Amino acid sequence: xxxxxxxxxxxxxxxxxxxxxxxxxxxxxxxxxxxxxxxxxxxxxxxxxxxxxxxxxxxxxxxxxxxxxxxxxxxxxxxxxxxxxxxxxxxxxxxxxxxxxxxxxxxxxxxxxxxxxxxxxxxxxxxxxxxxxxxxxxxxxxxxxxxxxxxxxxxxxxxxxxxxxxxxxxxxxxxxxxxxxxxxxxxxxxxxxxxxxxxxxxxxxxxxxxxxxxxxxxxxxxxxxxxxxxxxxxxxxxxxxxxxxxxxxxxxxxxxxxxxxxxxxxxxxxxxxxxxxxxxxxxxxxxxxxxxxxxxxxxxxxxxxxxxxxxxxxxxxxxxxxxxxxxxxxxxxxxxxxxxxxxxxxxxxxxxxxxxxxxxxxxxxxxxxxxxxxxxxxxxxxxxxxxxxxxxxxxxxxxxxxxxxxxxxxxxxxxxxxxxxxxxxxxxxxxxxxxxxxxxxxxxxxxxxxxxxxxxxxxxxxxxxxxxxxxxxxxxxxxxxxxxxx
Numbered sequence: 497x498x499x500x501x502x503x504x505x506x507x508x509x510x511x512x513x514x515x516x517x518x519x520x521x522x523x524x525x526x527x528x529x530x531x532x533x534x535x536x537x538x539x540x541x542x543x544x545x546x547x548x549x550x551x552x553x554x555x556x557x558x559x560x561x562x563x564x565x566x567x568x569x570x571x572x573x574x575x576x577x578x579x580x581x582x583x584x585x586x587x588x589x590x591x592x593x594x595x596x597x598x599x600x601x602x603x604x605x606x607x608x609x610x611x612x613x614x615x616x617x618x619x620x621x622x623x624x625x626x627x628x629x630x631x632x633x634x635x636x637x638x639x640x641x642x643x644x645x646x647x648x649x650x651x652x653x654x655x656x657x658x659x660x661x662x663x664x665x666x667x668x669x670x671x672x673x674x675x676x677x678x679x680x681x682x683x684x685x686x687x688x689x690x691x692x693x694x695x696x697x698x699x700x701x702x703x704x705x706x707x708x709x710x711x712x713x714x715x716x717x718x719x720x721x722x723x724x725x726x727x728x729x730x731x732x733x734x735x736x737x738x739x740x741x742x743x744x745x746x747x748x749x750x751x752x753x754x755x756x757x758x759x760x761x762x763x764x765x766x767x768x769x770x771x772x773x774x775x776x777x778x779x780x781x782x783x784x785x786x787x788x789x790x791x792x793x794x795x796x797x798x799x800x801x802x803x804x805x806x807x808x809x810x811x812x813x814x815x816x817x818x819x820x821x822x823x824x825x826x827x828x829x830x831x832x833x834x835x836x837x838x839x840x841x842x843x844x845x846x847x848x849x850x851x852x853x854x855x856x857x858x859x860x861x862x863x864x865x866x867x868x869x870x871x872x873x874x875x876x877x878x879x880x881x882x883x884x885x886x887x888x889x890x891x892x893x894x895x896x897x898x899x900x901x902x903x904x905x906x907x908x909x910x911x912x913x914x915x916x917x918x919x920x921x922x923x924x925x926x927x928x929x930x931x932x933x934x935x936x937x938x939x940x941x942x943x944x945x946x947x948x949x950x951x952x953x954x955x956x957x958x959x960x961x962x963x964x965x966x967x968x969x970x971x972x973x974x975x976x977x978x979x980x981x982x
Contacts, residue, residue, distance in 0.1 A: 513741055513963075517734045525645065525732055529654055531705035532641055533661035534698050535597060535634035538604050540665025541695050542627045543577075544817075546570050547795050548673030548810050549688040553620075558685055563926055565617050570793055571923035572621040573628035578915035580632020585640065585904030585911075587633075593641040593712045596633065601706060603630035604699035612693040635891075636911050640903060643895035644712040645732060648963040652831030655895050656888040660824040663883060665698075666792055667817040674810040714900060714964070717745045748965040749900065763902055768974045775955055776894055776906050780914030782948035783890045786847050787941040788882045789918050790925045791816060791875060797926060798875070801934050802858070803868030812872055816879040823883035836889055837958045843885025844949040850878040851942035858934040871934075896959055897976075899968040 550566050553559045561569065588596035603626055610623030638658050646654040672694055676687045710732070716725035722742065729738035763769045791798060795816065799809035830839065854874045861867040898906030929937055957976045959967055970976035 513744070514734065514737045519734045521732050521734060525654065528645060528709055528732075529642060529657050531702065531709055532597065532638050533658045534702040534705065535600060535604075535630075535638045536658040536661035537665040537668070537698050538695060538702070539631050539634045540662040540667075541669045541698070542604070542607075542631055542665075543573065543789070544666040544669040544792050545673065545691050545695065547670060547793050547813065548677055549691045551796065552677070552681060552685050552688040555685050558688065559614070559617060559620065561617060563930075567923050567926055568617065569620055569624060571919050573624040573631065574915055574919035574922050576625040576628025577632035577635065578912050578919060580629040580634075581636045581911035581915050582632075582908045584633030585636045585908035588637045588640070589715075589904040593637055593644070593715055594706065594709050596637050597641070597709065598703070598706045600630045600633045600637065601699055601703040603627070603633075605696060605703065608692060608696045608699060612689045612696075632911070632915060635915070636904070636907050639891045639895035640907055641712055643892070643964065644714040645710070647733065647737075648961075650832055651896065651964075652836075652892050652960065653828045655892045656824075656828045656831050659888040659891050660821070660828060663817070663820040663824045663887070667814070667821050670795075670813045670817040674814055677810050678807055713742070714745055717742065718749055718900060722746065744963070744965050748968055760905065763905065768971055768977070769899075769902060771977060772897055772971050773906050773909060775957070776897060776910035777913040778951055779890055779894060779956065780910040780912075781917050782844070782944070782951060783886060784914055784917035784921060785941065785944040785948065786844075786882050786886065787851070787921070787938070788879065788887070790921055790937075791879060793922050794925055794929070795875075797929060798934065799868070799872065801929065802871040803864060804872075812868075815872060816876050819876050819880040820883045823880045824888060827884050827888040830884075831888060831892055832960070834960075835958055836893055836960050837952065837956055839885050839889050840952045840956060841949060843881060843889070844945050844952060846881040846885065847878060848942050848945035848949065850874060850881060851938045851945060854878065855935045855938040855942065858938070893956075893959055896964060896967060897957075897971070899971055900964070 546566075546569060550561070550569070553569070554561050554566065559565070584596060584600070587599075607623050607625075607627030607630060610626060611620060612623075614620035614623055639655050642655040642658060643651055669691070673691055676691055680687050710728045711724070713725035713728045713732075716722070716728070725745070726738055726742050729742055733741065763773065795813045796809045799812050804812050854871065857867070857870050857874060861870060894907055894910050925937075928940075959976075962970070967976065
């Protein structure tokens with residue numbers, strides 16, 4: 497699709513960007529995105545593989561995990577992910593996005609090796625912590641990397657591919673668990689080790705593929721390496737666009753450097769930056785209080801409470817994971833066509849209503865009969881609504897709302913909040929489910945999503961249709977918040 501030229505105001509005047517015409521650069525962007533988003537695939541697989549593997553790990557001749565042990569095994573990865581998210585962005589600012597992805601791939605391989613050979617809960621938790629550091633780094637670095645490489649016209653769909661790969665990884669984990677568990681589980685209770693080991697394949701592919709990745713041109717320009725940045729932009733843009741885009745990046749970087757260095761102390765002394773950080777943290781927090789990851793991590797438990805057998809729950813788990821991938825594909829097509837803000841509002845509204853319906857069905861329908869299938873259908877609708885309107889939009893928005901000089905910090909802190917919320921819910925969801933039941937658990941999620949709707953309506957600005965440099969100027973001036981109803 498051809499877009500008209502864009503004029504961006506800068507300190508030195510105006511920089512005109514030629515239209516985004518078709519060309520071979522699109523194929524190169526696709527290859528780069530495919531390699532980088534293997535980190536997202538690993539993110540999805542490693543966070544969801546416990547959903548199905550845990551029933552085998554509980555057996556006496558395996559790890560003999562208790563319910564509390566399962567909670568530790570799930571949450572150890574998530575707490576470590578929070579640390580990885582908080583530190584990964586800062587590290588990538590120092591050593592570069594590409595080098596950070598290389599380190600991340602190495603951690604994925606090491607973590608898989610420790611988990612797959614774990615003789616007890618302690619070693620399992622250590623392996624899950626290593627994986628968590630890689631997952632947390634991936635959740636910050638990959639979306640930022642893609643957003644910094646992408647032309648602004650297709651930034652939403654390109655950066656959003658990471659979320660599609662995350663849900664593909666989740667689906668892959670659940671499908672493989674269902675196949676392995678139902679075919680070999682009764683005969684070989686150690687099959688959970690195979691389930692974890694499969695994650696080594698994309699991790700190795702990522703480590704090999706990272707040699708083909710370019711460095712972020714925005715990171716290079718920020719480090720004064722303009723010639724390298726220009727060469728990369730030349731290969732990833734239509735003819736005649738690289739030089740004016742680099743000029744735009746340089747102008748914004750110079751203006752920002754002269755205004756503020758954006759240390760942590762200075763970030764929190766700037767009202768507009770504090771506001772955008774709080775908005776980012778709110779986006780991360782409410783993405784988790786939808787309850788989506790409680791389904792993805794404990795879906796087998798929820799479906800068993802709904803009325804399915806263990807084998808049936810493993811198979812039924814495939815349905816929400818499949819709709820998640822389908823909805824992510826549709827969401828990618830939506831991202832550059834529809835308002836980010838309105839997409840969020842539709843999403844939280846739909847999710848809140850669906851949670852009320854799940855709670856009502858769990859409470860009112862008698863055991864057996866159609867109850868498990870009605871609940872499965874509602875859970876599938878919930879996951880589809882979440883994926884269609886919220887997941888891709890969350891990661892794309894977080895990757896684009898922060899100024900360059902604080903992007904790693906802002907993204908890292910927001911995703912740290914996201915992972916800590918995820919960790920807390922995942923650590924205690926199994927106990928909450930056992931204590932209050934399916935109905936009241938989802939009533940709690942419905943209330944949280946109503947609060948989220950109010951937050952997004954009042955505070956979250958529109959970011960679609962502007963370059964990262966335009967967004968940066970609008971954040972620093974406060975103009976972005978005046979357009980929050982856009």
